[in-house]
Amino acid sequence: MIKGMFTSSSMAYPCQISKELEQYVVTNAPPTVYYIPDFITEVEEQYLLQEVYKAPKPKWTQLSGRRLQNWGGLPRPKGMLAEKLPDWLLKYTNRISDLGAFNGKAANHVLVNEYKPGEGIMPHEDGPLYHPTVTTISLGSHALLDFYRPIGQCGTEGPRDEESRCLLSLLLRPRSLLILREEMYERLLHGIRNDWEDTLTERVANLSSASAQPGGVLTRGTRVSLTIRHVPKVICANLLLGRKKC
Numbered sequence: 001m002i003k004g005m006f007t008s009s010s011m012a013y014p015c016q017i018s019k020e021l022e023q024y025v026v027t028n029a030p031p032t033v034y035y036i037p038d039f040i041t042e043v044e045e046q047y048l049l050q051e052v053y054k055a056p057k058p059k060w061t062q063l064s065g066r067r068l069q070n071w072g073g074l075p076r077p078k079g080m081l082a083e084k085l086p087d088w089l090l091k092y093t094n095r096i097s098d099l100g101a102f103n104g105k106a107a108n109h110v111l112v113n114e115y116k117p118g119e120g121i122m123p124h125e126d127g128p129l130y131h132p133t134v135t136t137i138s139l140g141s142h143a144l145l146d147f148y149r150p151i152g153q154c155g156t157e158g159p160r161d162e163e164s165r166c167l168l169s170l171l172l173r174p175r176s177l178l179i180l181r182e183e184m185y186e187r188l189l190h191g192i193r194n195d196w197e198d199t200l201t202e203r204v205a206n207l208s209s210a211s212a213q214p215g216g217v218l219t220r221g222t223r224v225s226l227t228i229r230h231v232p233k234v235i236c237a238n239l240l241l242g243r244k245k246c
């Protein structure tokens with residue numbers, strides 16, 4: 001990690017993604033993937049895990065195959081009734097906003113996902129409720145994130161089965177930051193298979209920056225991810241209550 005690069009926090013956020021991030025672009029993937037190993041330290045990782053597991057039980061939503069915490073409000077087509085992010089998350093969301101990841105806006109939404117070995121997430125798009133950039137900090141264990149062409153993109157004759165639609169994968173090591181934008185966000189679906197281990201192949205586009213080799217097999221532990229985004233359409237609670245200040 002470059003010292004001092006990811007530490008400042010300011011009121012106004014850069015409108016352009018930081019030039020210093022160029023060295024982290026994954027060049028053999030469609031535009032644009034930034035993979036930043038060791039974005040946080042081991043001490044910060046432990047701190048974030050402690051805070052995640054401090055949350056009261058009702059903060060967790062159990063889904064089939066993973067559980068999650070939602071912070072910042074529930075994004076809806078009419079707007080998100082915004083809730084202030086807790087300080088332990090704000091420190092990191094501000095660091096990412098400071099990189100210009102959200103075109104001058106501040107991240108205001110965090111989804112915490114917990115995956116036990118054998119769990120994953122179905123291929124999906126993040127959709128139009130978010131600014132089209134997703135940033136993810138991985139904690140505790142790695143993930144292999146797979147990217148798929150959507151069905152129908154190559155015409156009705158295009159491949160429909162998941163395996164042949166899979167274009168590439170990214171290895172997300174604990175403590176790394178992933179930033180996806182443009183085609184990687186807007187055109188492709190992403191998902192994590194329900195497996196206990198991951199075999200690395202040449203299809204993993206960031207093998208070298210993730211210090212990995214083809215043929216390597218990684219056994220999964222429990223992984224917690226922080227998916228940090230900006231929801232542009234926000235409803236101000238104070239305005240709803242008839243107060244002047246938002």
Ligand SMILES: O=C(O)CCC(=O)C(=O)O
Pocket residue numbers: 111113121126136143145190225227
């Ligand atoms: O855990 C991850 O890295 C992916 C999470 C994700 O795709 C989502 O929350 O929509």
